[in-house]
Amino acid sequence: MEHAAHNPALLHHFADAQQQKNAASLGMWLFLVTEIMFFGGMFCAYLVYRLAHFNAFAAASQQLSIGMGAFNTAVLIISSVTVVLAVKAAEAGRRKVLVGYLVVTVLLGMTFLVVKGFEYREKFERHHVPGPTFNFTDKFDDNGKQIPVNPKEAELFFSLYFAMTGMHALHMIIGCGLFSGLAVLAWKGHYTPGYFTPIENAGLYWHLVDIIWIYLFPLLYLISRHS
Amino acid sequence: MATTVIPANRAPAPTPKVNYLNNGHTLKSWLLTTDHKRIAVLYLISVTTFFFLGGFFAMLIRLELLTPQGDLMQADTYNKVFTMHGMIMVFFFLIPVVPAVLGNFLVPLMIGAKDLAFPRINLLSWYLYIIGGILISHVMLTGGVDTGWTFYSPFSTEYTNTKIVEAGLAAFIAGFSSIFTGLNFIVTIHRMRAPGLTWSRLPLFIWANYATSIIMILGTPVIAITIVLVAVERLFHLGIFDPRLGGDPLLFQHLFWFYSHPAVYIMILPSMGVISELIACFSRKRIFGYKFVALSSIAIAVLGFLVWAHHMFVAGISLYAALIFSFLTFFIGVPSAVKVFNWTATLYKGSISYATPMLYAFGFVGLFTIGGLTGLFLATLGIDVHVTDTYFVVAHFHYVMVGGVLMGYLGGMHFWWPKISGRMYPEGWAKLSALLVFAGFNLTFFPQFILGYVGMPRRYWQYPPEFQVLNVLSTAGASILAVGYLLPMIYFLWSLRYGPIAEANPWHAAGLEWKTTSPPPTFNFDETPVVTWEAYNYDEIPDKELEAPVAR
Numbered sequence: 183m184e185h186a187a188h189n190p191a192l193l194h195h196f197a198d199a200q201q202q203k204n205a206a207s208l209g210m211w212l213f214l215v216t217e218i219m220f221f222g223g224m225f226c227a228y229l230v231y232r233l234a235h236f237n238a239f240a241a242a243s244q245q246l247s248i249g250m251g252a253f254n255t256a257v258l259i260i261s262s263v264t265v266v267l268a269v270k271a272a273e274a275g276r277r278k279v280l281v282g283y284l285v286v287t288v289l290l291g292m293t294f295l296v297v298k299g300f301e302y303r304e305k306f307e308r309h310h311v312p313g314p315t316f317n318f319t320d321k322f323d324d325n326g327k328q329i330p331v332n333p334k335e336a337e338l339f340f341s342l343y344f345a346m347t348g349m350h351a352l353h354m355i356i357g358c359g360l361f362s363g364l365a366v367l368a369w370k371g372h373y374t375p376g377y378f379t380p381i382e383n384a385g386l387y388w389h390l391v392d393i394i395w396i397y398l399f400p401l402l403y404l405i406s407r408h409s
Numbered sequence: 410m411a412t413t414v415i416p417a418n419r420a421p422a423p424t425p426k427v428n429y430l431n432n433g434h435t436l437k438s439w440l441l442t443t444d445h446k447r448i449a450v451l452y453l454i455s456v457t458t459f460f461f462l463g464g465f466f467a468m469l470i471r472l473e474l475l476t477p478q479g480d481l482m483q484a485d486t487y488n489k490v491f492t493m494h495g496m497i498m499v500f501f502f503l504i505p506v507v508p509a510v511l512g513n514f515l516v517p518l519m520i521g522a523k524d525l526a527f528p529r530i531n532l533l534s535w536y537l538y539i540i541g542g543i544l545i546s547h548v549m550l551t552g553g554v555d556t557g558w559t560f561y562s563p564f565s566t567e568y569t570n571t572k573i574v575e576a577g578l579a580a581f582i583a584g585f586s587s588i589f590t591g592l593n594f595i596v597t598i599h600r601m602r603a604p605g606l607t608w609s610r611l612p613l614f615i616w617a618n619y620a621t622s623i624i625m626i627l628g629t630p631v632i633a634i635t636i637v638l639v640a641v642e643r644l645f646h647l648g649i650f651d652p653r654l655g656g657d658p659l660l661f662q663h664l665f666w667f668y669s670h671p672a673v674y675i676m677i678l679p680s681m682g683v684i685s686e687l688i689a690c691f692s693r694k695r696i697f698g699y700k701f702v703a704l705s706s707i708a709i710a711v712l713g714f715l716v717w718a719h720h721m722f723v724a725g726i727s728l729y730a731a732l733i734f735s736f737l738t739f740f741i742g743v744p745s746a747v748k749v750f751n752w753t754a755t756l757y758k759g760s761i762s763y764a765t766p767m768l769y770a771f772g773f774v775g776l777f778t779i780g781g782l783t784g785l786f787l788a789t790l791g792i793d794v795h796v797t798d799t800y801f802v803v804a805h806f807h808y809v810m811v812g813g814v815l816m817g818y819l820g821g822m823h824f825w826w827p828k829i830s831g832r833m834y835p836e837g838w839a840k841l842s843a844l845l846v847f848a849g850f851n852l853t854f855f856p857q858f859i860l861g862y863v864g865m866p867r868r869y870w871q872y873p874p875e876f877q878v879l880n881v882l883s884t885a886g887a888s889i890l891a892v893g894y895l896l897p898m899i900y901f902l903w904s905l906r907y908g909p910i911a912e913a914n915p916w917h918a919a920g921l922e923w924k925t926t927s928p929p930p931t932f933n934f935d936e937t938p939v940v941t942w943e944a945y946n947y948d949e950i951p952d953k954e955l956e957a958p959v960a961r
Contacts, residue, residue, distance in 0.1 A: 193528075194523065194932070195522065195523035195524035195525075195528065195601075195932070196601075197937065201600060201601070204600050205526040205527075205596050205597075205599075205600040205601070208595075208596045208599055208600060209526060209527060209530075209592055209593075209596045212592045212595055212596065212626055213592060215626055215627065216588055216592070216626050216627075216629070216630045217630070219626075219627055219628075219629075219630035219631050220630035220631070220633055220634050221634070222630075222631065222634075223630075223631045223634035223635055223638070223664055224634055224638075226660075226664070227638070227649060227660060227664075230657070230660055231655070231656070231657075234655075234657070235655055238655070312645065312646070312647050312648070313645060313646060314646075332655065334648065334653070334654045334655045335655040337647075337648060337654060337655070338647075338648050338649070338654055338655040338656060341647035341648060341649055341654075342649070345637075345638065345641060345647070345649070349634075349637075
């Protein structure tokens with residue numbers, strides 16, 4: 183109790199700082215479980231429809247830009263590294279380094295979103311956005327072989343593409359906001375080697391959003407190409 | 410850390426001047442509170458409001474069905490009325506009622522903690538519930554929804570022009586309220602137990618809420634994304650569930666029931682936890698087969714995720730899938746039956762008293778048994794084809810949800826009312842209302858089994874005249890049931906002012922919640938208790954009649 187009384191971050195209903203940290207960390211992990219279930223519904227729909235309409239999904243998948251997708255994957259993996267370094271910096275009590283890594287993480291997240299924006303723009307220009315103007319005429323694979331495609335089924339692919347990447351982008355936006363807030367608080371010196379749970383937990387969230395992309399990228403961009 | 414060993418049968422402490430109820434009287438001190446007990450009271454007020462709103466729609470349904478013709482309302486209105494009844498009762502009453510009111514109040518008290526692990530998230534979850542509630546009220550007042558609470562596609566995504574998106578948003582937000590409650594409970598039960606309170610010493614109410622919380626955090630996100638997909642499909646005309654665009658309406662049903670079947674266990678499990686507490690206390694015995702009862706809650710939570718497609722036997726799923734889901738549905742009867750048999754075995758050679766909470770517990774066991782056994786009828790593929798979408802199904806799930814959940818909830822409310830309010834309720838009136846509820850309930854819903862079996866479909870506003878006698882019985886029962894539900898509301902309010910002051914432990918019950926004052930202080934315990942005894946150590950606690958009366 184004596185030690186606890188000196189820790190301003192300790193909330194009244196916890197016996198000690200360790201209990202508080204354990205509770206916060208378990209809470210975050212459980213929240214991540216709910217996120218996995220949330221995305222799981224869409225992954226389930228994607229897998230069911232990919233099995234049902236394989237040709238259309240393969241043809242539609244070929245229209246995605248692997249280059250931009252791969253670039254974004256690299257950006258996110260690097261941002262996961264900077265998050266880990268931020269947690270390390272917080273543990274070591276190096277305030278300016280911590281703020282630096284948090285800011286870099288936000289910038290990488292924004293880079294991802296900007297590239298995603300360019301990808302979406304391309305989809306608009308080529309009428310690959312589901313709706314009344316949807317038009318899917320590219321029915322040839324890389325070898326010039328024609329693929330029989332029902333445009334309605336291709337539209338379903340793009341529906342799921344926008345639903346899944348859109349929901350992922352929303353999580354990225356929330357993550358960028360979260361890390362910006364943490365950077366401000368870290369600059370003000372809220373986090374010490376004795377208390378940096380929010381940095382750790384936000385890092386867990388960021389890693390999960392990364393991992394979801396690590397699954398989205400092959401499922402949407404890669405696995406249907408077999409040239 | 411300052412701790413003290415509280416003897417198992419310590420004399421009740423005198424009521425102190427300051428408790429959680431009178432610690433602050435301003436509106437702000439309630440609306441911005443992070444005290445789990447005050448949040449439980451906020452939930453109590455709001456779920457009661459929605460219960461009576463949902464009950465109002467139930468009465469409209471029963472009045473319309475009093476006669477074979479549509480004389481009170483026509484099809485469109487009737488569709489909206491039963492949809493609002495279902496949505497309000499499921500999302501705004503049955504799912505939150507026991508965890509958010511009794512669970513919120515009791516989980517920290519029962520495990521000797523000062524509060525839930527995340528008090529502010531707890532308050533947030535109440536606000537989310539209220540925002541969802543305001544939205545659903547808005548939907549109700551500006552046109553309603555006519556799909557039934559199940560939102561089946563393609564009717565919901567394509568054809569109906571009622572307020573699907575708004576109603577879905579209300580359920581979505583209320584769902585997050587339930588996710589946060591579940592998350593809070595799991596973390597609290599893992600991390601905040603008092604010293605000495607091992608898992609095998611936990612009250613069964615805690616086990617039940619733990620199992621419920623698992624379902625809440627695993628199931629609710631799936632219904633959330635399903636609602637999002639329905640909304641996106643309606644707003645942007647995507648084809649996710651539309652067969653003309655390559656989608657599959659069956660996928661909607663799979664995703665919907667993946668949550669909504671476990672959701673009935675979210676409703677019933679906490680009530681089962683309440684019943685375990687009541688039966689142990691009023692037969693003055695340790696619960697028979699504690700470990701089996703505790704683990705059966707977990708088994709129900711796990712198996713509950715594996716039975717959803719029994720709602721879809723006639724929807725065109727493969728026969729082999731139907732066989733497996735039929736088997737699994739029979740299988741989940743096992744842990745449910747473990748509970749019923751163990752409660753009954755606890756009564757054997759117990760010193761049983763018939764206080765109001767125990768009457769509700771008896772009612773629960775009877776009604777849940779009927780509800781559960783008719784569930785086995787529905788798990789049987791052949792019978793299910795005959796009675797799908799008839800009143801047999803309606804009667805079955807009302808026996809479980811209303812007969813089960815409400816009996817457990819009201820039993821628990823009477824049992825813990827002295828702890829919550831610091832006052833005793835009037836025993837005579839309470840016994841009368843328990844009997845009215847039991848009689849009214851059976852009169853309302855038993856005829857519906859027969860109606861369904863002889864072929865009356867659900868969700869119709871009119872019916873052939875030969876069904877009228879049973880429908881009149883059902884409506885008469887609903888009127889008795891309404892009186893039975895209104896009475897506790899009146900005498901609980903009455904007791905706040907005129908009820909006798911409650912002792913710390915009026916039932917001489919086991920459990921940490923009875924070892925603090927009634928009502929408890931804001932931080933529950935003056936000193937963190939250390940638990941040295943097993944759960945339900947009734948052999949160490951003197952019975953009420955054997956002890957000299959405690960001066961009030």
